[in-house]
Amino acid sequence: MTAPRVLVSDKLSPTAVQVFKDRGIDVDYQPDLGKDKDALLAAIGDYDGLAIRSATKATEKLLGAASRLKVIGRAGIGVDNVDVPAATARGIIVMNTPFGNSITTAEHAIAMMFAVARQIPAADASTQAGKWEKNRFMGVEITGKTLGIIGCGNIGSIVAERAIGLRMKVVAFDPFLSDERAIQLGVDKVDLDELLRRADFITLHTPLTDNTRNIIDAAAIAKMKKGVRVINCARGGLVVEEDLAAGIKDGKVAGAGFDVFVTEPAESSPLFGLPNVVCTPHLGASTTEAQENVAVQVAEQMS
Template identity: 70%
Template sequence: MTKPKVLISDKMDPNAARIFEERGCDVDVITGETPEQLKARIGEYDGLAIRSSTTVTAEILEAATNLKVIGRAGIGVDNVDIPAASGKGVVVMNTPFGNSITTAEHAIALIMAVARQIPAANARTQAGEWPKSDFMGVEVTGKTLGLIGAGNIGSIVASRALGLKMKVVAFDPFLTEDRAVEMGVEKADLDTLLSRADFITLHTPLTDETRNILSAENLAKTKKGVRIVNCARGGLIDEAALKEGLDSGHIAGAALDVFAKEPAKESPLFGTPNFICTPHLGASTTEAQVNVALQVAEQMADYLVNGGVTNALNMPSLSAEEAPKLKPYMALAEKLGSLVSQLAHGNLTEITIERSGAAAELNGKPIEGAVLAGFMRRYSDTVNMVNAPYLAKERGLQVRSVRFEGEGVYHTLLRVTVATSAGPRSVAGTLFGENAPRLVEIFGIGIEADLDGHMLYVVNQDAPGFIGRMGGLLGQHDINIGTFHLGRREAGGEAIVLLSVDQPIPAEVIDQAGKLEGVKLVKALSF
């Protein structure tokens, strides 16, 4: 049998090549090629192992006639066209946890550096000065660290901070009381964290939910003299507002390893007193580079030789026999998970996945993974059907799977329920024609709808004229309605509208819709 052939196109620990060879692959290490050279070469390879230097475009993928898997040694996959890879049937893997300790330690290092103004003191001392009286620092012992994001990296930072005798207050939508106790931290909402923290460090991905989580408004809620560290993602902090806070003295210091635009060759923050920065060094240790290289080699070789799938961003763990039957159910499951996550707010700590009728006879794990992937996508840019269960467990999310063999109104049904402070909230869906996912219920109200693209969810008082008012508002803003679905509990009671539109709905239109007569709630959805 011909051995799978792998190309390592970026500089990587030499042991990665050894692992490929030991596990039955032929490997070439050819780095520094231009996109044109890679495009000309890629057709002969089954696997491509990269870091951040190689950009895998749609054009390169089009030429990759034999390619089966791309492995990114690291977490970020911005340099891979994942939709194009999926269209070509190429699995994209990363190593999301190989840099965790290194990144956490860099955050701790920056906390200490900003507390004692080490870079500025070093520069002036080496310039021949002895400015001892100009650098009055603060101790971290006894101070409160505000942890935004309590996942893998955040939990490591918490443990190191506790070792430094700091108090840790954590904000994470998926952090449960039990997990907080296990970590030794206090769980809090974001406003409480902002008001109490002496130091704030961020450990969350950049998503629509977290973009500018430290906005000008939220920075104003922090206590005077706060010090802020970001080793996670650029874009989590409003950098202009951060500079204003530093200039005014409200923020005593800040340290960034990441910027909204990288490489950050220029920034208004550069030269600001009490500001420290490093060039995205979170993963830059010898140990981390070895770890991610070995992990990506192991994952890719396992897939190419044995068919095992680990940390894939565009493929669930499925056997060849199960895949055709499960595919439409997984599409439905992911949409239901996404819907309930977008609609149910608060600290969501428990989720129940029910399968009845034909769905009860299927392998529940891929369906569960699909629900969790959709559910957690608002909070993570790397979640997928493979790693979603791990991420849910890491955050203390309680997951229950229930199967009912008998049929109800529908021959097959999936129901997803989350526990909220206001009580359980559930959504349900079925398959039409065996393969068309369809929503059939939202929070106890029957409604049949496709979940796709940009949508608007409205809760209103059932009364004549509402449909005309809503359609008129969207028409005024040149927003075309694709589908319009209605449901209600009873005549004249609470009703819901779920409509699809051809483009994202601007925030000001959402605000105007919320002011229409009879409207109780308006929410933009995206699938």
């Protein structure tokens, strides 16, 4: 019996490639193939497994050509780049690694919170430009402030623990959060309106679903405290960017930290160029540790 063949069509850690080899799997590492739709389409028929990150798009057309494919593994949390219904219809199992990025994403949210609280990016640019604008960059402490966490699952719960360690008060809105778990975490479980009313900082850690899309819009912002700061390291589309931009312009919102956008790559956003808005290019999972974790996990699961 011949060994199953796996194509790795995005950049994955060498450790993961070794995991496949150690399990007796014939692995073909072609990290740039995912960017070339036509070449991928031509090659996919030869493989039993496909290991990907974000660049490869497993569309219905690609799956139609994947006559031998049994499993697709994505090293990451979401499976937005896989047509799951089309895969399921063909009996192809789709896997992801929902836990490997959790700490890294939580840390990024905390880092963004500090960056916005102390205006670090703008202060850095100003200082390196030879200015000395001490009075311009007045910040706020996070100690004693209330952090509102929307979505208290894998990542939200890590953010809650870190925030409590930073001596913040934490309120959480999550329909799936049990009272027992809330007590265990030391967070105050509240409804969304109460969170919006109480929070000095709001951070989102929920998937993008019909229930969460545009959860922060003009109506939600109207219920927030004046001077609130909003962090989104979860998914673009949870926040109506135009509405938040309006809130910043009229002084209701004091700042925002965004790692995710409605359109990615984001060449423009209503938030760009506004005062005390810190933006990063979807770096939530971008640490060497997380990339190693998810790559090894997906290789082990697929094997």
